[in-house]
């Protein structure tokens with residue numbers, strides 16, 4: 699079994715409604731997602747999955763869909779106000795925590811047919827969460 703990983707960076711804003719602390723306020727992060735794939739067999743060039751392919755598929759989506767976006771829980775009372783202002787939002791059915799966003803990125807990579815094993819999302823240089831499906 700081979701594990702192949704590509705790091706991808708993007709910026710986002712979010713807030714955690716009802717959080718008892720400063721993360722209840724809108725704030726931003728320079729995030730790094732680590733997309734880890736598992737493959738049993740290498741291709742004839744000796745590649746598991748081409749790093750370039752991971753960047754093209756997941757990196758392009760991160761750039762277009764999440765980079766410099768405000769990510770909110772769809773039930774957040776702030777949503778209507780930001781929509782009135784024409785601010786581009788990404789709405790999730792859950793709070794935009796590091797854990798939930800790691801799974802959100804995992805689900806996208808999986809849907810694109812990548813053999814993704816786990817996604818780690820670094821929210822700050824010191825804090826990260828990893829999502830991998832359990833048995």
Ligand SMILES: Nc1nc2c(c(=O)[nH]1)N=C([C@H](O)[C@H](O)COP(=O)(O)OP(=O)(O)OP(=O)(O)O)CN2
Pocket residue numbers: 714721725794795796797821822825827
């Ligand atoms: N398990 C989780 N805990 C926290 C999350 C999360 O997504 N999952 N998120 C937050 C906040 O979003 C916050 O931005 C991060 O908190 P913190 O580690 O305090 O980050 P700072 O860089 O601001 O830390 P300082 O040392 O205070 O500068 C909180 N918890």
